[in-house]
Amino acid sequence: MLTFTLRRLLLAIPTLLFISLIIFLLVDLAPGSPMSEIPLTVPPEVRQKMIEALGADQPVFVRYILWLRQFFWVEPATLMDGWFGSHLAGDEQRILSWQSRSPVFTVIGQRIPQTLTVIGTAYLVGIMIAMPIGIYSAYRQYSAFDQLGTLVAMIGFSVPTFFTGTLFIIIFAVWLGWFPTKYDTTLEVTDWASFILQLKQMAMPVMVLGLANAAAISRYMRSSMLENMGQDYVRTARAKGMTERVVVLKHVLRNSLIPVVTVIALGIPSIFGGAIITENLFGVNGIGAALIGAIHANDLPMVQTLAFIFAVLIVLFNLIADVLYGLLDPRIRYE
Amino acid sequence: MADGAAPVLDVRGLTTVFHTRQGEIHAVNSVSFSLKRGEVLGVVGESGSGKSVTMMSLVGLLPAPPAEVRAGEVLLGTSDLLKMNAQGLSDVRGAKVGFVFQDPMTSLNPVFTVENQICEPLIRHLGMTKQQARARAVELLDLVGIPDAAKRVKSYPHQFSGGMRQRVMIAIALACEPDILIADEPTTALDVTIQAQILELMKDLRQKLGMAIIWITHDLGVIAGIADRVMVMYGGQVVEHAPVGEIFHNPQHPYTRALLRTIPKITGQREKRLSVIEGQPPIMTDAPRACAFRARCAHRFDRCEAENPLRRTLDSLPLGIGHDVACHWSPEGADA
Numbered sequence: 001m002l003t004f005t006l007r008r009l010l011l012a013i014p015t016l017l018f019i020s021l022i023i024f025l026l027v028d029l030a031p032g033s034p035m036s037e038i039p040l041t042v043p044p045e046v047r048q049k050m051i052e053a054l055g056a057d058q059p060v061f062v063r064y065i066l067w068l069r070q071f072f073w074v075e076p077a078t079l080m081d082g083w084f085g086s087h088l089a090g091d092e093q094r095i096l097s098w099q100s101r102s103p104v105f106t107v108i109g110q111r112i113p114q115t116l117t118v119i120g121t122a123y124l125v126g127i128m129i130a131m132p133i134g135i136y137s138a139y140r141q142y143s144a145f146d147q148l149g150t151l152v153a154m155i156g157f158s159v160p161t162f163f164t165g166t167l168f169i170i171i172f173a174v175w176l177g178w179f180p181t182k183y184d185t186t187l188e189v190t191d192w193a194s195f196i197l198q199l200k201q202m203a204m205p206v207m208v209l210g211l212a213n214a215a216a217i218s219r220y221m222r223s224s225m226l227e228n229m230g231q232d233y234v235r236t237a238r239a240k241g242m243t244e245r246v247v248v249l250k251h252v253l254r255n256s257l258i259p260v261v262t263v264i265a266l267g268i269p270s271i272f273g274g275a276i277i278t279e280n281l282f283g284v285n286g287i288g289a290a291l292i293g294a295i296h297a298n299d300l301p302m303v304q305t306l307a308f309i310f311a312v313l314i315v316l317f318n319l320i321a322d323v324l325y326g327l328l329d330p331r332i333r334y335e
Numbered sequence: 336m337a338d339g340a341a342p343v344l345d346v347r348g349l350t351t352v353f354h355t356r357q358g359e360i361h362a363v364n365s366v367s368f369s370l371k372r373g374e375v376l377g378v379v380g381e382s383g384s385g386k387s388v389t390m391m392s393l394v395g396l397l398p399a400p401p402a403e404v405r406a407g408e409v410l411l412g413t414s415d416l417l418k419m420n421a422q423g424l425s426d427v428r429g430a431k432v433g434f435v436f437q438d439p440m441t442s443l444n445p446v447f448t449v450e451n452q453i454c455e456p457l458i459r460h461l462g463m464t465k466q467q468a469r470a471r472a473v474e475l476l477d478l479v480g481i482p483d484a485a486k487r488v489k490s491y492p493h494q495f496s497g498g499m500r501q502r503v504m505i506a507i508a509l510a511c512e513p514d515i516l517i518a519d520e521p522t523t524a525l526d527v528t529i530q531a532q533i534l535e536l537m538k539d540l541r542q543k544l545g546m547a548i549i550w551i552t553h554d555l556g557v558i559a560g561i562a563d564r565v566m567v568m569y570g571g572q573v574v575e576h577a578p579v580g581e582i583f584h585n586p587q588h589p590y591t592r593a594l595l596r597t598i599p600k601i602t603g604q605r606e607k608r609l610s611v612i613e614g615q616p617p618i619m620t621d622a623p624r625a626c627a628f629r630a631r632c633a634h635r636f637d638r639c640e641a642e643n644p645l646r647r648t649l650d651s652l653p654l655g656i657g658h659d660v661a662c663h664w665s666p667e668g669a670d671a
Binding site for chain 2: 231232233235236237238239240241242243244246251254255258328329330331
C-alpha cells in the first residue's frame with residue numbers, strides 16, 4: 001500500500017505540472033488587462049509603470065515559470081516561516097493579486113474559513129441525512145418511505161440552488177423571520193449568544209447545499225445497498241440466524257459503503273472549491289465569492305492559483321479515494 | 336438409523352406460493368416428509384422442481400413478499416416452525432438447522448475474515464465470549480479439514496479456493512451443532528475431485544456429529560453415495576419417495592425412471608447421444624389439478640389429465656417411511 005501511494009504521488013507530479021500549464025495558458029488567453037479596475041483618469045504612462053511593476057509585461061512563459069517557482073517554493077517557504085519563525089523565503093516575491101495587490105495566499109487564508117465552515121458543514125449534514133435515508137430506502141424498496149425519498153432526491157437533484165436558496169430566504173427569513181437573510185462574515189463566536197447567532201446565519205446555506213448533497217449521496221447509498229441486498233452472503237447471514245439488524249447494518253452495509261465512501265471522498269475537493277452560487281446568494285465571503293470577484297476583475301494570478309489549488313485537491317482526493325477503497329475492500333491489494 | 340424413533344423433523348402439507356406480476360406461482364404443493372436423527376435424505380429433481388424452495392420455506396429463508404408459505408406444518412421436535420415469528424425463526428436458523436449453499440464463491444461475505452463469520456453464530460446462539468468463539472472457530476476449521484487452521488482463520492474468503500470455501504461454509508453450518516443440516520447442492524459448483532472430497536467430509540462429519548442431513552442435488556451419483564432415503568420432486572410435489580436402494584433398483588414413477596436413464600454409462604457400448612427428458616419442467620401457475628408430469632410422460636392416459644395423483648404406498652409401511660409414489664400408472668406387467 002505504501003509503495004502504491006508513493007508511486008501515485010510521484011506520478012501526480014507530471015500530471016499536475018501539465019494541468020498547471022494548461023490552466024495558466026487558458027486563463028492567460030482570456031482578453032482583458034490587469035488595469036481594468038484602475039480608474040480611467042490614471043494617465044497611460046503611469047498605467048504602463050504599474051503593469052511593469054506587476055511583471056505583467058513579461059512574456060507568458062517567463063510568467064509561468066516564475067509563478068510555478070512562487071507556488072512550489074516561495075509560498076510553502078513563507079508558510080514555514082510563519083509557523084517556525086525561520087527565514088527560508090527571504091524577501092522573495094510572493095504571488096500577488098492584481099486586484100488587491102496583496103499576496104494571493106493571504107486572501108485565500110482569509111476566505112477559506114468561511115467556506116469550510118458553511119460548505120463543509122453542509123457536506124457533513126448532507127452525508128448524515130443521506131446515509132440513513134439510503135439504507136432504509138433500499139431495505140424497504142418501493143415502500144412509501146422509498147417513494148418519498150426518491151421524490152425528495154429528485155427535487156434536490158433537479159432544482160438549482162439559486163432557486164431553493166431564494167425560496168428558503170422568502171420562507172424562513174422574510175415570512176417566518178427565523179434566520180437572517182445575509183451571512184455576516186464579521187461575526188465572531190465568543191460566547192453562547194454569538195454561537196447561536198452563527199448557527200442561525202449558517203442554517204439556510206447549509207440546508208440548501210445539504211439538500212443537494214444529500215440527494216446525490218442517498219441515491220448512491222440506496223443503489224449500492226440494493227446491489228448487495230440480493231447477494232448470496234446475505235442469505236448465508238440469515239441462514240446463520242443473524243437478526244435483520246446485523247444482516248443489514250453489518251453484512252450489507254459494510255459492503256455497500258465501499259463505493260459510497262469513494263464517492264464522498266471524491267466530492268471533498270468541491271467543498272474547497274466553494275459553492276459560488278450559494279455563497280453569493282447568502283453573502284458568504286468564501287472562496288467561491290473570491291473566485292468570482294477575481295474573474296470579474298481580470299485578476300489572473302488569483303484565478304490561476306485558485307484553479308490550480310482545486311486541481312491539486314482533486315488529484316489528492318483521487319488518491320485518497322483509491323487508498324480508502326483498498327482499506328475497505330480486502331480483495332483489493334495494491335502491489 | 337434407529338427405526339421407530341421420533342422424527343427430528345416432520346413436514347406435513349407444506350405449500351408455498353410466490354406472488355408475481357403474472358399471478359401466483361405454486362412452487363411447493365403439499366409436500367410432506369420426515370427426517371430421523373442421523374439420517375440422510377436425498378432430494379432430487381430438475382432445476383425448478385421446488386427442491387430448494389421447499390427447504391428454504393421450512394425456516395423462513397424466502398423473502399416475503401413475494402414468497403408466502405400458505406399451508407402446512409413443520410414440526411422441529413415439538414414446535415411448529417410455521418407458527419413462529421421472525422425472531423423465533425432466527426433463533427432456530429444456525430442453531431438447530433444449518434445451511435450449506437451451492438456456490439461457495441459468493442456465499443461468504445467478502446469483507447469479513449473467516450473467523451468473524453464463524454464466530455457470529457457461536458456468539459449469537461451459544462452465548463460464547465469472543466475468545467471462546469475464536470478458539471472454537473479454529474477447532475471447527477480443523478474439523479472440516481482445513482490445514483493450518485489457527486493461521487487460516489484470520490484469512491478473508493478470497494484467500495481460499497472454492498473447495499476450501501465450501502469447507503468454511505460447512506464449518507459455519509455446523510458451528511452450533513445443529514440437529515439438521517440442509518445442504519443445497521453443496522457440490523454442484525465444485526469440480527469433480529473436490530466434489531468427492533466434500534462428499535467424504537460430509538459422510539465423516541455425519542458419523543462424528545450424528546446430525547440429520549437433507550441433501551439437495553440433481554446428481555444421482557452423489558445421492559447413491561450418501562443418502563439413506565430419496566425424495567424425487569417434480570413441479571413442487573413429491574412424486575416418489577423410497578429408500579435409496581429401492582429408487583435405483585425399483586423405480587416406479589416415469590419421471591424417476593427417466594432421470595435414471597439420463598445417467599451416462601461409462602461401461603459398455605458408447606451411446607451416440609446422451610439420453611434426455613424431452614420438454615421443460617412446468618411453471619405452476621395454479622394449484623395442481625392434473626399430473627404435473629403428464630406433458631412429458633410416455634405412459635400418460637386420460638386419468639392423468641383429470642386428476643392429480645396422490646402419493647400411495649407400495650408396501651405396508653406408512654407414507655414417508657417406505658416406498659411411495661404419486662402416479663396413476665403402475666409399471667407392473669410393463670417392462671421396466
